[in-house]
Amino acid sequence: MKPILEKAARIFAEHGLDPGAHGANQQIHTFLNARIDELNQKEWVIRIDDRYFKVREQLTRVIRNVVAMKDLVTTAASSSPPAALACAGVTVCLLLFIQAADQKDSLLQGLEATSGLIARLDAMEGLYLKSETNVPADFMVKFKAGLISLYCKTLEFQARALYFLRKSSFVQASRNALKLDQWDALKASIMSQDVEAQNFMKLIDAANRRSDCEKISLEFDRALKRHQVSQTTSQRFEKVKILLKTLNLCPYRDRKDRVDDRVLETCEWFTGHSLFRKWDQNDGSRLLWVSADPGCGKSVLSKYLVDEVLPSARKRTICYFFFRDDYPDQRTSAIALASLIRQILMAQPSLITDSVLDKMDQEGERLAESFRSLWDLFMDLVARNNVGEIVCVLDALDECRKDDRNELIGCVRDYYLDGSNDHKLKFLLTSRPYGEIRAEFQELEDQMPSIHLNGEGKSEIEKISGEINLVIRKRVADMSRKKRLEHHEQEFLQEKLTASRNRTYLWVTLTLSYISGLDGFTKGNVRQAMHDLPDSVDTAYEKILGKSKDHHRASHLLHLILAAKRPFSVEELALAMAFRRCPSHDQITEETEPTERFRATLRDLCGLMTVHVDDKVYLLHQTVKEFLVQSTEKSPSLPSPISWNHKFSVVQSNRLLAETCLRYIDAYASKACSEILCGYSLLHWTEHFREADVEFPSDIATLGYRLCTPDSESFKTWVVLTEGAFHLESGFFPTDTPFLIASYFGLDAILRQALAHRINDVNTCDSAFTRMGPLSWAIFQGHESVVRMLLDTGKVDLMSRDGCGSPPLAHAADKGDKSVVELLLGTGMVDINSRDDFGETPLSAAALKGHDSVVKMFLDTGKVDIDSRDNEGRTPLASAVYWGYESVVKMLLATGKVDLESRDNDGQTQMALAAKGGNDSVVKLLLATGEVDIESRDNDGHTPMALAAKGGNDSVVKVLLATGEVDLESRNKQGQTPLALAAKGGNDSVVKLLLATGEVDIESRDNDGHTPVALAANGGNDSVVKLLLATGEVDLESRNKQGQTLLALAAKGGNDSVVKLLLATGEVDLEPRDNDGQTPLALAATAGWKRESVVKMLLDTGKVDINSQDSDGKTPLSRAAAERYDKLVEMMLESKSK
Helix, strand or coil: CHHHHHHHHHHHHCCCCCCCCCHHCCCCCCHHHHHHEEEECCCCCCEECEEEECCHHHHHHHHHHHHCCHHHHHHCCCCCCCCHHHHHHHHHHHHHHCCCCCCCCCCHHHHHHHHHHHHHHHHHHHHHHCCCCCCCCCHHHHHHHHHHHHHHHHHHHHHHHHHHHCCCCCCCHHHHCHHHHHHHHHHHHHHHHHHHHHHHHHHHHHHHHHHHHHHHHHHHHHHHHHHHHHHHHHHHHHHHHHHHHHHHHCHHHHHHHHHCCCCCCCCCHHHHHHHHHHHHCCCEEEEEECCCCCCHHHHHHHHHHHHHHHHCCCCCCEEEEEECCCHHHCHHHHHHHHHHHHHHHHHCCCHHHHHHHHHHHHHHHHHHHHHHHHHHHHHHHHCCCCCCEEEEEEECCCCCCHHHHHHHHHHHHHHHHHHCCCEEEEEEEEEEHHHHHHHHHHHHHHCCCEEEEEEHHHHHHHHHHHHHHHHHHHHHHHHHHCCCCHHHHHCCCCHHHHHCCCCCCCHHHHHHHHHHHHCCCHHHHHHHHCCCCCCCCHHHHHHHHHCCCCCCCCCCCCCHHHHCCCEEECCCCHHHHHHHCCCCCHHHHHCCCCHHCCCCCCHHHHHHHHHHHEEEEEECCHHHHHHHEEECCCCCCCCCCCCCCCCCHHHHHHHHHHHHHHHHHHHCCCCCCCCCCCCHHHHHHHHHHHHHCCCCCCHHCCCCCCCCCCCCCHHHHHHHHHHHHHHCCCCCCCCCCCCHHCCCCCCCCHHHHHHHHHHHHHHCCCCCCCCCCCCHHHHHCCCCHHHHHHEEEEEEECCCCCCCCHHHHHHHHHHHHHHHHHHHHHHHHCCCCCHHHHHCCHHHHHHHCCHHHHHHHHEEEEEEEECCCCCCCCCHHHHHHHHHHHHHHHHHHHHHCCCCCCCCCCCCCCCCHHHHHHHHHHHHHHHHHCCCCCCCCCCCCCCCCHHHHHCCCCCHHHHHHHHHCCCCCCCCCCCCCCHHHHHHHHHHHHHHHHHHHCCCCCCCCCCCCCHHHHHHHCCCCCCHHHHHHHHCCCCCCCCCCCCCCCCHHHHHHCCCHHHHHHEEEEEEECCCCCCCCHHHHHHHHHHHHHHHHHHHHHCCCCCCCCCCCCCCCHHHHHHHHHCCCCHHHHHHHHHHCC
């Protein structure tokens, strides 16, 4: 190489260039660029001295290769790597000194080839030597050596050619420089070396392509998994939000916080009671029912327990609901239960499993409307492992709607009567000591006397009275400071109050409020007031309202508050009161009192009867409503000596508020008032109108009819502004005609006016997909009075069908409305066997919902098709059997006309459906007929026993086992036995029953090679795994067809509780390999963050290999790293360092 470089330097010197001089790089750079620019001229000729030579075609290709090297030459000269600079310089100089006439073909061919190599060699060096590749290091060493050799041979060829051509102008020297046959040999050597280099490149490219493909595939997989995880997480998060929103039907926390805080040292009569302490400290399930008279502080006690007493260091979840008769959303058991479930899920988000979300997906918003569905979900949550203690406080049970209350008490009672549960569920219920509530608890109280803490007992009353004295002392002291009473006046007042026999917390509050309002607070006035003290709460209410400064306005105000469907704000109430005296829209703003001033007006009109919390106006206590409102809708025939007691009629209050709402909407549509009352009026006017028994004709009926007429401004305002709200709260409602609106909402007076003006619209259906007419809507909404009016016209189409093909009779049957069904059948103009688009008849609809009275009516006609099949192939009997409506099943069986072996589209018989639905009483009824096949199989090969085991219906399993006729080893099409299905579903109670028979094969295998314990391990059903392990008959190393053991399946599924059980046996192989060579650790590592606890358990054994290779050569560590599960990688590396 050195001689070649020396010769190159000599050539540069001939052109006045000194490679060793200062700035030589720049000189050479300028020189070379100048020569290259000559090559870019249009005339491809070369000048040597004074002569010009045309370039031959072969030499032109050489020049083009040189031109292509322009950037390389520039780069080489500027960076000055010696070899590259020499190559670049030699190549250009060759062109400057070539003499076309004397060249041989081999020399020119060599020059063409080597001139093209220079650019290619530089590119090869950059691509393959200066960048990362995916081939072994020794391979790259050989490739590098080959490139260097190619560089040297190329330089040697060009240097010799340069020397030869430079001397060729002197004929003597040209022949002695080099023998001509050596050009071919040199060129062949270079070409051979080039081929070898290109072969190396192909191998490197192939390796890189394979690596790139793997990288792309890996990155794609990672991206896909990240997307899937992100998408799954996002979708799950949305489902959780929907679930919690669906359950959030009442501001239960705000309602609790409305209750006053306890006075210090009160409520101790209860917290110190032995029954409470026993209930509180017991580790199991317990019920405590606390009863006490009105005004004794039950709600204050409940709030104190929830906020301060019950929370403890041990794992305990507190949930609560305060029933209140004031508002609809605080009177139902379903809303109460939904609130309890929501609080449990908020406290323990891990309970929001896929099964819970699936239930939400299946039932949607109906979940929160169904008490039974909610109770099933509630029971499922409290039965979970590690859920800890659940404490439910339900206050004022007496204010829950009666039917709802009885259903709730019934479920609670049945739960505690069933001694088989081992949960930690505690209920604390408070109520007034009503006989009907006591009757509901009587059976339970007879067996467990400790459930009832009676606040009306002598001992309890004395303790409560002592605590009331504490409240009196505090309240009197507070008032004394405000009124600046002297010490003896304070003692006098306190003495008089504590001497009263009928004192309650409520009475003390009312009495002190009355005394505080006295004009001129002197000892004489106080003495007189004490002489006149109310002897009861009712008397106190009468005295407070008797002091009102305007009885008429106070009465109007109380009407509004009593009828309201939700608490009014102070601002809303002020505007509503303005309509009392406004004959025209123009005066509304002038008659509306400013909010701050209206607060004082409230106190002047009603005294302590109302309170405002968070700007909302409430009645002081439930007893206020009981005092004011008539127990019947009829006014007293004789004037009452107490003018305010039972003065208010529900009908009258609703009529006044309905008129206020209608007048407001009319004014708002005319832009005559603000939007303050807009939300309430638009959403609730129909309820008030319906409950007001509005007469026709009347002014309020005319106002209502105008609002329901599509071409009125008020109608447009109502529909446009309530469209979103009604879709959220009440679902779709029709707006096409007054008939449809009146029928939907049950507005009798408006319907009468519509009949008088637009009788031709009586059969007009809504324009939405429901396509229901006025009659169907009235039936669907349960408005019997509207149904009667429509039938009386004689013009309604009784066989009109809605968008689902259902006639009015089907709607009545579905609702279970016996009186409406009777009305429709009485017309003689309905088809009792008509089918809707789902193939259901009215009888099917009634049987599906368990409406036995309606089913009986249809059967009594003697005209129904008792074995009609719907689109799913189910008969009315099949529907009743599946849903467990025993009374309906009995009726249908009694006809003797039902086919007990009819099958639905899934091949399931009546017995199969009853077993699947878990209805043991229905199963007994079917068995009693002696006409059912107990071993019938459905399309998937399931017998009734298999379906019962699969669904965890232990009561049905007991009934079937008792027959002694079931095949316990029957297999479905997947090869799974009843035991396998029960194990797979985690139904431990069924597994216990089957094991107790001693006739089941614990090691039976399904089509995939899974045993029952394998299915339980795979599903994470630790309680079942524990049961099966306890038999001592399971093979811990049994493998499925994929070669996976129990430990592998549990690890793969991330079922840490099962892994823990298996490790505890000390008998499981920690490193078994499946058909893909993967160990349990590898399977867990692949699943990533979901399996951290399992990975930790396996690593903690110190016996697992994080570097064991599977069939693909991948290790648990590499798999975790590839999936970017950093936490798992960190855990594995830490375990390795120990």
